[in-house]
Amino acid sequence: MIRLSGKAITKRYGATRALDGLDLDIASGEIVGIAGPNGAGKSTLTRMLAGEETADSGEITLTRGDTVVDEVWRRVAVVHQEPHIWPNMTVEQNLAVGREGRWFGDITPEPVSAKAVLERLGIAGFAHHELADLSLAVQQRVEIARAMLSDADVYLFDEPNSALTEEESEALFATMAELAGSGKIVLLITHRLNDFVRCCQRILVLRDGRIRCEIRGAEISETSIAAQLTPAETAEREALPASARTAPKADGAPLLKLQSCSDRFGAFRDISLDLAPGRVLALSGVEGSGARELAQAMGAFRPFRDRSGQTFTTLDQASVAYLAASRRDTVFRNLSVGDNLASRLAGRSLGRLPPFIDPAKIDALAARAIKRYRVKTGGSHAPITSLSGGNQQKVVLGAAMEQGTDIIVIEEPTRGVDISSKADIYELLRDFAAQGRAVVVFCTEVQEIFDVADDVVVLSHGRIVGRVDMAGIATIPELADLLASYEAV
Amino acid sequence: AGVTVPDSAKTHTMPWGEFKLAPRIVEKLAKGEKANIVVGIEGTGLPIQGAEMRMGTAKGCETANTMLPADCRMVGPVNPDTTQQLAELETLLNSGQVDCLALQPPLPNQFTAIINKYAAAGIPVFTLNIDAPKAKRFAFYALNEVQAGTINGEETAKLVKAQGIDVKEIALGSGAPDQPWAQARMEGFIKGYKSVFPDAKFFNDAKSGIPTGKNFTTQEVLNSVTPFLTAHPEVTLFFHTDQGVEGVGNVIRNLKLGGKVFTSGFNVSGAILDSVGAGTTLVTIDQGFDNQAQAPVEQCAKYLTTGETPADPLQYLRPIVITQKGGDAQIDVDAARARLKAASN
Amino acid sequence: MAQSSSSLLGNQRVLNSLRTLGLALAIVLIAVIVQSQRPAFLSPENLLTLVRSMVALGMVACAQMLVILLGEIDLSVGAVYGLAATVTATLWLGGGSLPFTVPLLVALAAGLAMALVAGGINGFLTVRAGLPSFITTLGIMNVADGTSLLIGNATTFTPAYNDPLPPEWELDFFHGLGGALMRFDIPVETLWLVAAFILFWILRHRTVFGFRLLAMGGNPEAARVARLPLKKYKYAVFLLSSLMAGIAGILDFSYVGSVGPTQSSALSFQVIAAVVIGGASLNGGRGTIVGTLLGVVLLAMLNNGLALLGVGSFVQLLFIGLVTIAAVWLDLVSQKLIRSAGQRAARSGEAA
Amino acid sequence: MAQSSSSLLGNQRVLNSLRTLGLALAIVLIAVIVQSQRPAFLSPENLLTLVRSMVALGMVACAQMLVILLGEIDLSVGAVYGLAATVTATLWLGGGSLPFTVPLLVALAAGLAMALVAGGINGFLTVRAGLPSFITTLGIMNVADGTSLLIGNATTFTPAYNDPLPPEWELDFFHGLGGALMRFDIPVETLWLVAAFILFWILRHRTVFGFRLLAMGGNPEAARVARLPLKKYKYAVFLLSSLMAGIAGILDFSYVGSVGPTQSSALSFQVIAAVVIGGASLNGGRGTIVGTLLGVVLLAMLNNGLALLGVGSFVQLLFIGLVTIAAVWLDLVSQKLIRSAGQRAARSGEAA
Ligand SMILES: Nc1ncnc2c1ncn2[C@@H]1O[C@H](COP(=O)(O)OP(=O)(O)OP(=O)(O)O)[C@@H](O)[C@H]1O
Ligand SMILES: Nc1ncnc2c1ncn2[C@@H]1O[C@H](COP(=O)(O)OP(=O)(O)OP(=O)(O)O)[C@@H](O)[C@H]1O
Ligand SMILES: O[C@@H]1[C@@H](O)[C@H](O)OC[C@H]1O
Numbered sequence A: 001m002i003r004l005s006g007k008a009i010t011k012r013y014g015a016t017r018a019l020d021g022l023d024l025d026i027a028s029g030e031i032v033g034i035a036g037p038n039g040a041g042k043s044t045l046t047r048m049l050a051g052e053e054t055a056d057s058g059e060i061t062l063t064r065g066d067t068v069v070d071e072v073w074r075r076v077a078v079v080h081q082e083p084h085i086w087p088n089m090t091v092e093q094n095l096a097v098g099r100e101g102r103w104f105g106d107i108t109p110e111p112v113s114a115k116a117v118l119e120r121l122g123i124a125g126f127a128h129h130e131l132a133d134l135s136l137a138v139q140q141r142v143e144i145a146r147a148m149l150s151d152a153d154v155y156l157f158d159e160p161n162s163a164l165t166e167e168e169s170e171a172l173f174a175t176m177a178e179l180a181g182s183g184k185i186v187l188l189i190t191h192r193l194n195d196f197v198r199c200c201q202r203i204l205v206l207r208d209g210r211i212r213c214e215i216r217g218a219e220i221s222e223t224s225i226a227a228q229l230t231p232a233e234t235a236e237r238e239a240l241p242a243s244a245r246t247a248p249k250a251d252g253a254p255l256l257k258l259q260s261c262s263d264r265f266g267a268f269r270d271i272s273l274d275l276a277p278g279r280v281l282a283l284s285g286v287e288g289s290g291a292r293e294l295a296q297a298m299g300a301f302r303p304f305r306d307r308s309g310q311t312f313t314t315l316d317q318a319s320v321a322y323l324a325a326s327r328r329d330t331v332f333r334n335l336s337v338g339d340n341l342a343s344r345l346a347g348r349s350l351g352r353l354p355p356f357i358d359p360a361k362i363d364a365l366a367a368r369a370i371k372r373y374r375v376k377t378g379g380s381h382a383p384i385t386s387l388s389g390g391n392q393q394k395v396v397l398g399a400a401m402e403q404g405t406d407i408i409v410i411e412e413p414t415r416g417v418d419i420s421s422k423a424d425i426y427e428l429l430r431d432f433a434a435q436g437r438a439v440v441v442f443c444t445e446v447q448e449i450f451d452v453a454d455d456v457v458v459l460s461h462g463r464i465v466g467r468v469d470m471a472g473i474a475t476i477p478e479l480a481d482l483l484a485s486y487e488a489v
Numbered sequence B: 001a002g003v004t005v006p007d008s009a010k011t012h013t014m015p016w017g018e019f020k021l022a023p024r025i026v027e028k029l030a031k032g033e034k035a036n037i038v039v040g041i042e043g044t045g046l047p048i049q050g051a052e053m054r055m056g057t058a059k060g061c062e063t064a065n066t067m068l069p070a071d072c073r074m075v076g077p078v079n080p081d082t083t084q085q086l087a088e089l090e091t092l093l094n095s096g097q098v099d100c101l102a103l104q105p106p107l108p109n110q111f112t113a114i115i116n117k118y119a120a121a122g123i124p125v126f127t128l129n130i131d132a133p134k135a136k137r138f139a140f141y142a143l144n145e146v147q148a149g150t151i152n153g154e155e156t157a158k159l160v161k162a163q164g165i166d167v168k169e170i171a172l173g174s175g176a177p178d179q180p181w182a183q184a185r186m187e188g189f190i191k192g193y194k195s196v197f198p199d200a201k202f203f204n205d206a207k208s209g210i211p212t213g214k215n216f217t218t219q220e221v222l223n224s225v226t227p228f229l230t231a232h233p234e235v236t237l238f239f240h241t242d243q244g245v246e247g248v249g250n251v252i253r254n255l256k257l258g259g260k261v262f263t264s265g266f267n268v269s270g271a272i273l274d275s276v277g278a279g280t281t282l283v284t285i286d287q288g289f290d291n292q293a294q295a296p297v298e299q300c301a302k303y304l305t306t307g308e309t310p311a312d313p314l315q316y317l318r319p320i321v322i323t324q325k326g327g328d329a330q331i332d333v334d335a336a337r338a339r340l341k342a343a344s345n
Numbered sequence C, D: 001m002a003q004s005s006s007s008l009l010g011n012q013r014v015l016n017s018l019r020t021l022g023l024a025l026a027i028v029l030i031a032v033i034v035q036s037q038r039p040a041f042l043s044p045e046n047l048l049t050l051v052r053s054m055v056a057l058g059m060v061a062c063a064q065m066l067v068i069l070l071g072e073i074d075l076s077v078g079a080v081y082g083l084a085a086t087v088t089a090t091l092w093l094g095g096g097s098l099p100f101t102v103p104l105l106v107a108l109a110a111g112l113a114m115a116l117v118a119g120g121i122n123g124f125l126t127v128r129a130g131l132p133s134f135i136t137t138l139g140i141m142n143v144a145d146g147t148s149l150l151i152g153n154a155t156t157f158t159p160a161y162n163d164p165l166p167p168e169w170e171l172d173f174f175h176g177l178g179g180a181l182m183r184f185d186i187p188v189e190t191l192w193l194v195a196a197f198i199l200f201w202i203l204r205h206r207t208v209f210g211f212r213l214l215a216m217g218g219n220p221e222a223a224r225v226a227r228l229p230l231k232k233y234k235y236a237v238f239l240l241s242s243l244m245a246g247i248a249g250i251l252d253f254s255y256v257g258s259v260g261p262t263q264s265s266a267l268s269f270q271v272i273a274a275v276v277i278g279g280a281s282l283n284g285g286r287g288t289i290v291g292t293l294l295g296v297v298l299l300a301m302l303n304n305g306l307a308l309l310g311v312g313s314f315v316q317l318l319f320i321g322l323v324t325i326a327a328v329w330l331d332l333v334s335q336k337l338i339r340s341a342g343q344r345a346a347r348s349g350e351a352a
């Protein structure tokens, strides 16, 4: 029996109380969920438990049977919200860092278990590829593999599946259940409430740096968690199913027309697609299906190749803003919140005399955006690195939307964003489209597709295998089944 | 119609032993092929020195060609770099591209080993500007630095006396105060000056010369000597060992200290001569970089065709002393200008 | 609450602006020490000398800071500094390896054009060919050095003693560029320095250009995602850097009154040192003009002070090394203190 | 599936190992060109000269590569190279500013100890004080230069002509360190180079130390979280770098037969250039010993080839600049080709 407990853990960053006298008591054998709005202190808690930072006060103890473990962090494995991996090393090498096992020779992880884990996560084929060349989803899986390979008592998963598809998540949960079954402590942090329902027996709700309540067993449901997450908001807004929404019919002239377009590296082939104004298009497909790459190409971040072999970008047809999945590639870590919000702007929005900027104007603009996108921050001058993951996502999303382009292309738009903000973001995206513009999202979560999209295009093996008009879809399971059936082709 | 190398050149007894000229050189000259005379200096891009030595090499080559067909070439790194210079010398040696070498090592005796290798390979070596007396070189062409410094000191002191200049303290400076040639000049200057004014007060000594910039540029001198003279009103005479003396003259002019503070030093340029003309620079010594390169090139040709080599290996060139009015063993500003023009055209 | 949080914001801004306090302190400290030993230090003459000695370093450092802000480096500035002056001199005065001469204004234009060409190539190779700028600019440094030696033939050029002597007005005009003295004996050159600092301050801190450089340098990948014109900006900073080096070379030529072959790497090194001392990060994304100014002042003052004190050259090296380290250390310590003071202030603000 | 993926693995590994192909190609190209002009190029004597000229550069570059792998830089190697030799010489031969002499072995130990002290200070200031290593090592470069001038008093030391002459066996031993010729006239120095390359190759590619350096340089933050001993490793690389510089200094002293005050920054510059040419990234996390070796060979061969060709020194600069750029460009192009081949292979492997 392993027991992890924390007493009165406090951590402050400047004026922010990230953890405010948090108490915790977890026993092995079950998967414990930690829910909480953005900035609640979840990631801070994992950092404290893993000993990556020290708490201002409070105590963390780990007991195994009757013995108290000395250096708790040695027995804790973490899957971080932002993968802590080595982009300059191969997948295999990444697994070996810190647990090389021997002093001389070719350093590789223990081959049998490494192979098993990689295969289980579906990335064995990339073993000798440098991580810099691979997508966020693969990087996230490498982070998971590292945790799986470590011999620990406590496993902390901080949004491990924010870039994984339904099936991939399923596999992950199965592994987590095995860990829990073998007597380990397993903690899961996520903003996909459905995940809690699927795999947790106990859920702790964290708000303002303290555990505010606990939901157990049969009480666990999406609505019950949601109610605890946003108790202040009396009228909980249900996301409208697409069938009930009134997106303009796809009748205006398309903003973008693709005819038999392919990718230079063969990620996708023969794509024909019209992007209609007023609509939100979701691209769906597993890693390697080409859907993500298609999104990048539509975002003018990757060249298209037309039938004659000519390369071109969507920028030739419309103005496009693009947002990558990994915050490593979207956040300017050396800038403040306000400057991040202004980073994509130019011209008069930054000052009265265009080449010159007016700091006051940036301040005003930032203040507006902070409100609009509900960013929890100490102010527009706070460094962006002081924000929680979800809040950083809101900032970069805001920056892209403020740019005012015809089309906005986003990978994983609400990655790490809490449920109440998600609804806001979907609304903002739909408003954006409603002005005769278009939104393209690539997402891995069915729920998200259901909540935001008007059309879905499904890719498999680089080709379009299905198109869905969301007007005809009434429930999430219905959508999930449909997508699965296309992907199985 | 080749050149026959005399026996006295094929083998020659030097103070350090027997020298045997490489048979390949004898053969190639006999066939009428050109002799490769190489001048290797410390820095081909050094201000004044680089350009003048190139002229000297060219002039020397003209004379050499009256004796035998010769190709003359100047090698060396652009700026002093011991390793690079050494590697280049080694490369030239083992590719057989040198038939006679005139060499300026970066430091005294520094290239002893490579000079000996050349000698062993049957290639005559002469040194210039900086010597390697321990090595198997034939002769050395340069100023005697201590002696030149002494002359500078004496002449400066004489002018000070003659003009009734009030010298309270004397400072010594150099672009490369760590280098032996610079220290030798400072040492000589002190000696020469003290021979006239035994009680002269020096701000520093030959080992602690004030650094004025290791690239010998005027910019650097301005930035270092200006504050120095500002802070040390008691220093009214500044001896500078190299081309930076131009900068010292500028500083005195800029600070409006003309008539109160004076300088002496080495080398010539338009600006230096102007300052000599204005009476601010009392003495400057033209080292005749052109002569330093010209002499060994000519000597190379002479040796290969006649087997003659100077009896005294120390072939000190006459320091060309320049003062405002000229005088005994001195030249005046106008003559110096004429010489400068000749040396750089 | 609103009041306290706004005072906090103000606070944070103040804190930001105090970033280079430690460096400023180090400079004051050195000044006090030198002054106590040599009262001539703070004399108007010496201050003028000091400022004058900063001209080339300062002008080139401002532009280099922008290059470094982008996470790049420009090692070629020293060589371009020499190239512009040598090309101008050779074309104007003759005596190098060119068989003709041209009027001064044409020669000046050609000198600056050469500088811009060097900058353009730096930009091209870094942007288009994707070479690390360390390699690009190291290569161009050698090429520029080689070119100026070939063109100028290692000659030393002195307009006032040239044969034939250039027309009077040309000599005057050229002298007027940098060397002429204004009232109180202030050389014209110093005006250029002041102008450069003001312009670069505005460019860095009050234009979209500067704002974006900061972003691009902080995270080039994010800049690519945000479709900021990274390439254009890279060209721009390399061109600016070369241009400033070229101008500085010509101004120094004018001030000194002559130009000869120079060893180019020294200036580049000093310039980069000044920028880094001034708090810029060689990884990009961090750097200010005020910091750069302080870095330049520190180096110039150190040289000036040591020259004033008349210490021997061996000891000077020791001092330069130790003081540079100490100054940057002091700066770092003070930054840490300021930051933790900021955190404490924030906490008490919250408690109130 | 299993089969195709395993063949793919093999494939990707091969591709990884081809990374510096372009550089090797450039070297071959230069060799062919020089050889066609000067048949002496590939003569055994010249190849020996070539290898000999790489000794100091190569030994110091190997260690510098490790520093750069960590995202740091060591500008002080040139100065430490001089310091170790000068300290050894002064202590052994006298004539500097120390009032006593010691036996050779003690002097050698002291010389190397001085180098290690310099490295230790570099490490301390970078790790403990958190100064950017650019500043730290720039400072220590000046301090080391100053120290060796003070200790050696700018004297040129020549063991063979020293007064008093050291005992015969000391002279022999010292000469044997680097200068003595073995069979086929191979200088002992070259053995050191070979040994250094082998040792550093093992260290970098076949030990946990090298593996972790790679990780730490690639993502220091992740390395911190993974509790890798970043600080210890930083100390280690700075110490190694200084040690190699010290050894190289002493070996060159032995080979050249004398040592005097030298200009130190040149070696540092060359060393860093070689490492970067060899594909290492100044941002850390990228760099191999083979690449470094190729960088060293490129620079040495360029100097050797140009000397053989007998081009003037001004033109040499031009060539060095251009060829360096071209070689790195070629390397980059070939890398891109290799990488996109890899991507395509990955794609098809995935599809399979
Ligand atoms: N390094 C830091 N400096 C300042 N404030 C910080 C820092 N790290 C976290 N915070 C603050 O602490 C609070 C808790 O952050 P934390 O990252 O733990 O939230 P979270 O619950 O993980 O949120 P999310 O769901 O968005 O990931 C936030 O208000 C955040 O702004
Ligand atoms: N097709 C594309 N694929 C990937 N990235 C692109 C594409 N087009 C533009 N970008 C990115 O957008 C940024 C700005 O575009 P670009 O590189 O063309 O620079 P620019 O200076 O704006 O040039 P131009 O004047 O041609 O617009 C670049 O950093 C580039 O990475
Ligand atoms: O006169 C000096 C010369 O002898 C030395 O070799 O280089 C610098 C010159 O100033």
Ligand SMILES: [Mg+2]
Residues within 6 Å of the ligand: A042, A043, A044, A081, A388, A389, A390
């Ligand atoms: Mg978080």
Ligand SMILES: [Mg+2]
Residues within 6 Å of the ligand: none
């Ligand atoms: Mg463009």
